[in-house]
């Protein structure tokens with residue numbers, strides 16, 4: 144295509160087209176067509192047909208989330224390019240493939256010490272059992288766990304031996320490692336059951352979960368890190384089970400966090416798309432200054448209701464998404480509206496662009512004036528100007544300007560709630576920045592694989608973020624939660640601020 148001067152879209156309207164002579168109109172039409180083809184081709188670029196990296200591809204494999212990408216390919220056909228197939232999610236099951244060579248431990252573990260476990264009482268008669276009663280070994284297993292040193296950490300390998308004791312009454316009682324609650328997933332060969340007879344101890348398990356969730360390392364990188372730096376050799380499968388087990392242990396803690404959250408005066412909420420094996424799910428967050436709860440689910444209103452509840456009496460700070468609107472006390476995020484204003488001002492319609500600039504100036508002025516604690520007269524002046532701008536554009540010709548003006552007028556009370564309620568933030572930045580970590584993880588990992596993984600991920604995020612807000616040591620708490628969950632005990636609630 145020969146290089147031509149760019150088309151000035153902002154100068155064009157119906158009157159401009161009408162005054163052109165037919166030849167000039169044809170020339171313009173051809174240039175506009177060429178420009179549209181170029182833009183359509185650029186929109187259809189992905190890692191399979193351009194030098195774009197795979198991370199820039201949508202994680203949903205061209206599914207229902209991007210209906211426009213596969214449709215209306217007329218211009219593409221006209222430009223002589225074939226519509227490319229959307230990237231699809233691999234159907235291959237994770238883990239070892241049928242026929243692949245198995246992996247096993249080459250060197251036997253060497254225990255540095257042994258811990259013996261005896262039954263405390265006779266199962267038959269209840270008599271307390273003593274060491275001088277007849278005993279024999281029943282089972283044993285190795286446990287690798289982190290042990291703190293005065294400066295640093297080490298990995299200890301301990302052999303745990305479980306014994307059978309014969310009571311004077313003749314009955315034999317066997318001591319066995321504790322077991323937790325089973326988490327079943329349909330179609331899985333081996334269900335997840337936390338157990339004390341696990342090679343990975345609670346502290347090492349929480350360390351592995353920290354590497355995966357907090358430091359966003361892949362399973363393979365964790366295998367490499369543990370082997371290189373700590374000389375602990377574990378398989379990808381063991382690492383994965385361990386992360387899921389930590390999530391499972393965190394789930395009951397989250398129930399307590401939801402109760403704490405509902406008692407808060409101000410809750411910030413937000414949501415972002417989250418892929419679960421190629422399906423579009425949503426990662427929600429609802430948080431206060433001391434508690435954060437994450438959840439992966441649909442985008443329906445009941446998801447936010449599950450977190451906040453119907454009877455929430457405090458303030459909800461959110462964006463303009465419809466599901467939040469049923470809450471009476473609401474602060475709408477002004478940053479979202481400012482971004483809409485900037486988009487309008489960058490647009491090609493002159494009047495809409497001026498309205499956009501006006502909107503951005505007044506909204507920023509309002510935030511500034513409230514932060515400076517200006518007097519009511521000055522604030523009312525800004526509010527009056529803002530409302531006037533919206534009323535003037537309530538029936539504007541430009542669709543986008545009209546939509547923004549009506550949106551502001553319809554949600555007026557929620558937009559200006561922070562002017563009279565000084566404790567409310569004018570933006571939803573707190574919730575958005577809490578989601579940032581997961582948004583980066585989503586680009587690296589392409590989300591979770593099933594409901595169990597999604598629940599585990601959201602539960603670990605909730606506990607970490609809450610601990611950060613309460614200034615608690617999250618990983619120490621999680622290690623203790625894993626320790627008790629392996630005995631079938633429900634972990635305790637997170638304490639209040641440290």
Ligand SMILES: [Zn+2]
Nearest residue numbers: 265268310312
């Ligand atoms: Zn007995």
